[in-house]
Amino acid sequence: DRDFKTFRGFPVEVTYLDKQHSELQRTGLLHERSTEYVHLNIKGQISKIPRKDVIGVRLTSPTG
Numbered sequence: 001d002r003d004f005k006t007f008r009g010f011p012v013e014v015t016y017l018d019k020q021h022s023e024l025q026r027t028g029l030l031h032e033r034s035t036e037y038v039h040l041n042i043k044g045q046i047s048k049i050p051r052k053d054v055i056g057v058r059l060t061s062p063t064g
Helices: 002-006
Strands: 011-017 023-033 037-042 045-050 054-059
Touching: 002 023, 011 037, 011 045, 023 045
Parallel strands: none
Antiparallel strands: 011 023, 011 054, 023 037, 037 045
16 A cells, blocks of 8 residues: 555556456556555546456556
């Protein structure tokens, strides 16, 4: 929990499973984490990824 608060607003890559159990990745700015979702800011739109489907979250380099 502390890491999510510390790195709020940082660019991250989230690896997760979709409904067909395929592994997908999304990149965006870490917005927040609730009990059910990881929230990403992707180009101004908030995207919610269910925490139960998340495989991993890692910091990425900002693209320039």
